[in-house]
Amino acid sequence: MAPAHAHHKGGGGGRGGQDALPYKQAFELVENAMPVAQVVLVTTMPRGSLQIAQPARLPELFLKSYAREFHLEDRLTWQSILSGQPVEAAGVLGSSSRFATEFLQGSGFAHAAAAPLKQPVLEGYPGALHVYRTAEQGPFSADEVRRLGHLAEEIDQMIQKAREARRGGEQEPDIWLTPRPPARLFAIDERGHLLVNNQDFQKLDQRLREMIAEQARVRLSKLNGQAFLADRVQIADARGDLWTFRFVTYAKYPAIGAEPVVIVAMQPSCGEWALVRPADLAADNELARLIPALRFMRQEFSRGPTLGEISKQVHLSPFHFHRRFAELLGLTPKHYLLECQITRAKSELMSGKKELAQIATDCGFAHQSHFTSRFKQATGLTPTRWRRIAAERRSVQAD
16 A cells, blocks of 8 residues: 555645644644655544544545554554654553554554654644655654654644634633643543543642542442443532533553553543634545534524534435534534533623523523522532632632
8 A cells, every 4th residue: 555645745734724723734734844655643532532633635444544443552642742852652552552653554554653642633632643655764853853842842832822812812710610621531540540631630729639630540440341431420610610521431442551541531621622623634545534513512502403404514414423423522412502501601790780580681591590500410509609700719719
């Protein structure tokens, strides 16, 4: 098979219009700095697994085999994230690695290196920049690997600047009773050791940390021979405010280590999802085509669009849309619509200008008692209590 770079020069920025993230420029930076056969951008996702996000027009077999099985073997990405350093394949994969022998060599590549990226697609979700070479091009030198690390830092800054421009100066309202840490992804092994983002994990309040550790322990004990368990979990912090996580438990995850591991993904807010464009996930057409549905739901949530209406936006049947949306994004359309409603309600509660009945109507709830019950189900607190705690927090900040 010919190397996967066959028709590529640059990286999937073309469909994003004025506010495209600078993947094309990023890839050109790398290609101008050193000889490579292929540059690939991999990101972690809120569903608790890895995703090839860039470039567009990669061979279908390359993408499908990665999505089906080789993301579990991708030590290149995980070791660069865990170490915070650029890594070279020979140093982290080992000669018997299936990722090297079947995935890379099967695609015509003999050498690879990767460098960590802070949040290449979604805020708080790390990833890695991969570079591959053919046998003829030879291995990456230590100096080239170091240079790749510096380029990745430069690319992080480019992406962050472009994301701020995409936000257009419009800051998402601060609707958190307890501040969220910058990182949204954690990994815990069966000894209870935190493997990634330990510093940010320590910024969570003590009750959240204890409950996450307990939930991880319970899930590891429940595997019972299953390869994989995934579920959505709400955990209350010290104020009683609920945080939503996706816990994904792997019996075997060679990409991280030999032991079982739990990936804990803090679910993005609807504002964070809203900053993602189809072009950000240009490598995967199926995932990219779901992204406009997020924007439609965020615009229309207050009138309660049906699943049929939403799926029509992306030209899929309701059944197929629902199944793939949940699989690829890690939440259901219903959960996302509720997230939009609750976010708007919190913003209105915080401003203090409207009565509860008006907020209920404006956010698309049938009536005030329906609003109260759904709000409490989603946050752990009644709207009145949530508003009181938010006001107390604001007055403390003002002092």
